[in-house]
Amino acid sequence: MYTQSFNVPEPGESTASAGLKAVPKALNAQEAALQAQFDARIDADGKVEPREWMPEAYRKTLVRQISQHAHSEIVGMLPEGNWISRAPSLKRKAILIAKVQDEGGHGLYLYSAAETLGTSRDQMLDALHTGKAKYSSIFNYPTLNWADIGVVGWLVDGAAIMNQIPLCRCSYGPYARAMVRVCKEESFHQRQGYEALLVMMQGTQAQKDMVQDAVNRWWWKCLAMFGPPDADSPNSVQGMRWGIKRISNDDLRQKFVDATVPQAKVLGVSLPDPDLKWNARRQAHDYGQIDWDEFWATVNGNGPCNKERLGTRVKAWNDGQWVREAAMAHAAKQQQREMKAAA
Amino acid sequence: MSTSSTSTALKEWPLWEVFIRSKQGLEHKHCGSLHASDAPHALQMARDVYTRRQEGVSIWVVPSRAIAASEPNDKPEFFEPSGDKVYRHPTFYDIPEQVGHM
Numbered sequence: 431m432y433t434q435s436f437n438v439p440e441p442g443e444s445t446a447s448a449g450l451k452a453v454p455k456a457l458n459a460q461e462a463a464l465q466a467q468f469d470a471r472i473d474a475d476g477k478v479e480p481r482e483w484m485p486e487a488y489r490k491t492l493v494r495q496i497s498q499h500a501h502s503e504i505v506g507m508l509p510e511g512n513w514i515s516r517a518p519s520l521k522r523k524a525i526l527i528a529k530v531q532d533e534g535g536h537g538l539y540l541y542s543a544a545e546t547l548g549t550s551r552d553q554m555l556d557a558l559h560t561g562k563a564k565y566s567s568i569f570n571y572p573t574l575n576w577a578d579i580g581v582v583g584w585l586v587d588g589a590a591i592m593n594q595i596p597l598c599r600c601s602y603g604p605y606a607r608a609m610v611r612v613c614k615e616e617s618f619h620q621r622q623g624y625e626a627l628l629v630m631m632q633g634t635q636a637q638k639d640m641v642q643d644a645v646n647r648w649w650w651k652c653l654a655m656f657g658p659p660d661a662d663s664p665n666s667v668q669g670m671r672w673g674i675k676r677i678s679n680d681d682l683r684q685k686f687v688d689a690t691v692p693q694a695k696v697l698g699v700s701l702p703d704p705d706l707k708w709n710a711r712r713q714a715h716d717y718g719q720i721d722w723d724e725f726w727a728t729v730n731g732n733g734p735c736n737k738e739r740l741g742t743r744v745k746a747w748n749d750g751q752w753v754r755e756a757a758m759a760h761a762a763k764q765q766q767r768e769m770k771a772a773a
Numbered sequence: 774m775s776t777s778s779t780s781t782a783l784k785e786w787p788l789w790e791v792f793i794r795s796k797q798g799l800e801h802k803h804c805g806s807l808h809a810s811d812a813p814h815a816l817q818m819a820r821d822v823y824t825r826r827q828e829g830v831s832i833w834v835v836p837s838r839a840i841a842a843s844e845p846n847d848k849p850e851f852f853e854p855s856g857d858k859v860y861r862h863p864t865f866y867d868i869p870e871q872v873g874h875m
Contacts, residue, residue, distance in 0.1 A: 479845065481842075481844075481845045482845040482846075483845075483846070528825075531821075531825065532825070535821075535822050535825065538807060538822050539805060539822075542805055542806045542807065545788070545806070550785065551785055551808060552784060552785045607805075608805070611805075615825075615826075754786065754810075757786065757809075757810035757811075757814060758786065758810050760810065760811070761810040761811035761814070764811060765811075
C-alpha cells in the first residue's frame with residue numbers, strides 16, 4: 431500500500447538533486463550522447479535496467495520513491511499488526527496474518543529494487559529509523575476498532591492499488607517488476623477488507639455504526655493519499671517525462687472516487703462528503719475540498735501516530751539486533767568448519 | 774571482540790539472487806533478491822518472500838557476487854555480431870509450397 435505521488439523531498443535534499451529545478455550542467459559530448467540515448471529509450475516507452483547509464487536525477491528520484499514506497503509497506507504492517515491478537519475469529523486472524531506478511535514481503539521486493547540503483551539496505555533503514563526518510567502518512571493515523579481494519583483493506587488498499595497499477599508500467603525495470611508482483615497480491619487485501627465490512631453490516635446496529643464511523647474517519651485521508659492537486663505537484667511533470675509516473679494525482683483520485691461510490695452503496699454506508707454527487711456533464715463524481723493543511727502537518731511529523739509508529743519500528747529493529755548478529759556468527763562458524771573439513 | 778571494521782562488514786547480511794521453478798518441467802527463472810546470512814537461511818527466506826502462494830516447486834539461491842554479467846555498455850559489440858546472420862533462422866529459406874510444413 432502506498433501512493434506514487436507521495437514522493438516528497440527529504441531533509442537535506444536540495445530540490446535541484448530531485449530534478450525539479452535542476453540547472454543542467456554543461457554535458458560533455460559523451461554524456462550528451464548517453465542522455466540522448468536515454469531520452470530516446472524513454473520516448474519509445476522502453477525500459478531502463480540496472481547498471482545502464484541514467485541521469486543522476488532519475489536515479490535519485492527512483493531511490494527516493496522506491497525506498498519511501500518500501501518504508502510505507504514496512505510501517506504499514508504496524509496499524510494492522512496491532513489487531514492480529516484481537517481479530518474476532520480464527521479465520522479473520524489467519525487472513526490478517528497473511529495480509530501483514532504480504533506487506534512485509536512487498537517491502538522486501540521494493541528494498542531489493544532500490545538496491546539495484548546503488549543504495550544499500552542499511553542506508554535505507556538508517557534513513558527510516560532516523561526519521562530522515564518519509565513513508566505514506568496514512569499510517570500515522572490510528573486503527574481504533576475492528577471496523578478500521580476492514581476499512582483499511584477496502585479504502586486504503588483500494589487507493590494504493592489505484593496508485594500502484596500504473597507503476598507496473600514504470601520505466602525502471604526492477605521497480606515495474608516488483609509492482610507487478612505487489613499488485614497481484616494486493617487485490618486480496620482490498621477484497622478481504624470489503625468482505626469483512628459486508629459481514630459487519632449484517633450484524634447489530636452497533637456493528638453497523640462502527641463501520642460507518644470508520645468510513646467517516648478514513649475517507650478524507652484516503653483521498654489525500656493521492657497527493658496534492660496537480661497544480662501543486664511540480665514533481666509530477668518530471669516524473670511523467672521519465673515514465674515513472676503515468677497518471678496524474680487528480681486523475682487517480684477521480685478514478686478512486688468513481689470506483690468507490692457504488693461499492694459504498696452496496697455496502698450500505700454513506701461517504702462523509704455533502705458535496706459528493708454525480709456530474710452528468712463530466713461523467714464523473716464531484717467531491718468536496720480536501721484539508722491539505724492536515725495532510726502536510728501529518729507528513730511533517732505532527733500526525734496522531736508519527737512518533738508511535740517510528741518508535742515501534744526502531745524498537746523492533748533494535749530488539750532484532752542480536753538475531754541478525756547471531757545469524758552472521760553462525761554462518762561464519764559453519765564456513766570455518768567446512769574449510770577445516772576440506773583441509 | 775572483533776575490530777570495528779569487521780563488525781561493519783558483518784552488519785548487513787549478504788545479498789542473494791533467487792531463482793524459482795514455477796512447476797515441474799519448467800526452467801528456474803530469476804524472480805528477485807534478498808539478504809540472508811547463509812545458503813540455508815537464504816532458501817528459507819526465499820520460500821517466505823517469493824512463494825507465499827505456491828509460486829514454486831523448487832528454489833535456487835546464488836550469492837549475488839558470484840554472478841558474472843555482461844556489461845550494459847558492451848551491448849553493440851557483444852550482441853550485434855549475430856544481427857547480420859539471418860541465415861540462422863528457418864524463415865531465411867524458401868521451400869516450395871507443395872512440400873508443406875518443414
